[in-house]
Amino acid sequence: MTPTSTAGGNATVFHFVMVKPSHYDDDGYPIQWVRSAIPSNTLACLNGLAEDARRRQVLGPDVEIRLHTYDETNRRVRPEAIISMIRREGGRALIGLVGVQSNQFPRAVDLARQFLAAGLPVCIGGFHVSGCIAMLPELPSDIREAQALGISFFAGEAENGRLDPVLRDAWNGRLAPLYNHMDDLPSLEGEPAAILPWQHVRRTSGSLSSIDLGRGCPYQCSFCTIINVQGRKSRFRSPDDLEQIVRANYAQGIKRFFHHRR
Numbered sequence: 001m002t003p004t005s006t007a008g009g010n011a012t013v014f015h016f017v018m019v020k021p022s023h024y025d026d027d028g029y030p031i032q033w034v035r036s037a038i039p040s041n042t043l044a045c046l047n048g049l050a051e052d053a054r055r056r057q058v059l060g061p062d063v064e065i066r067l068h069t070y071d072e073t074n075r076r077v078r079p080e081a082i083i084s085m086i087r088r089e090g091g092r093a094l095i096g097l098v099g100v101q102s103n104q105f106p107r108a109v110d111l112a113r114q115f116l117a118a119g120l121p122v123c124i125g126g127f128h129v130s131g132c133i134a135m136l137p138e139l140p141s142d143i144r145e146a147q148a149l150g151i152s153f154f155a156g157e158a159e160n161g162r163l164d165p166v167l168r169d170a171w172n173g174r175l176a177p178l179y180n181h182m183d184d185l186p187s188l189e190g191e192p193a194a195i196l197p198w199q200h201v202r203r204t205s206g207s208l209s210s211i212d213l214g215r216g217c218p219y220q221c222s223f224c225t226i227i228n229v230q231g232r233k234s235r236f237r238s239p240d241d242l243e244q245i246v247r248a249n250y251a252q253g254i255k256r257f258f259h260h261r262r
């Protein structure tokens with residue numbers, strides 16, 4: 001990983017910026033809605049894991065981790081404004097483009113270029129990277145070209161402490177080209193709850209938050225990507241996990257959920 005993660009002189013702050021990119025329409029505009037239909041479950045999961053990493057002080061007790069979440073399907077993402085914010089506040093940073101599906105990959109790389117040009121490290125995760133690694137004999141050209149730009153990739157799921165080394169590597173300015181967890185799908189029981197700040201939830205139609213109680217599927221529908229990415233073994237959160245998710249959301253006034261079931 002070539003770019004440095006130092007954005008300013010403040011060596012006690014680390015910004016983890018999580019962006020769920022949208023995709024381009026036929027004229028090349030990123031598609032956005034005033035209110036999106038459903039919340040991004042990946043963004044909620046990553047944010048929950050990042051909040052947990054912050055609580056556990058994974059970068060040491062002297063580093064303050066600041067979390068920033070953006071869902072481009074219902075909010076404009078302006079890299080120059082994010083870069084200015086990081087420069088203004090100082091410290092180091094990691095830009096995570098999360099839950100990136102194949103039709104969102106070109107938009108994710110275009111966003112990534114702007115952060116890379118500012119010297120900020122970028123990691124892309126989601127179904128495109130995970131699915132290509134799981135299903136194709138070799139990486140497609142779009143991923144190889146993005147790797148050549150210096151973008152790091154995360155394949156698989158980030159539970160079971162798998163976000164921690166990525167944050168530490170970004171903090172130390174040496175992201176790996178690929179974090180590949182496709183062969184080892186994590187258990188979900190007892191993992192941090194998916195949660196989004198209220199400002200995201202109010203941008204969804206019906207003010208819905210997100211719950212995913214299971215991943216993976218035992219069936220074999222020929223057209224399905226989920227079984228290649230999330231495996232054919234169903235993995236579940238526990239009833240206690242569900243209670244914690246509902247309570248954590250209720251504490252910020254969120255009482256309605258979209259349940260992602262796979």
Ligand code: SF4
Binds near residue numbers: 217218219
């Ligand atoms: S997730 Fe749905 S589409 Fe995929 S294999 Fe299972 S039942 Fe079929």
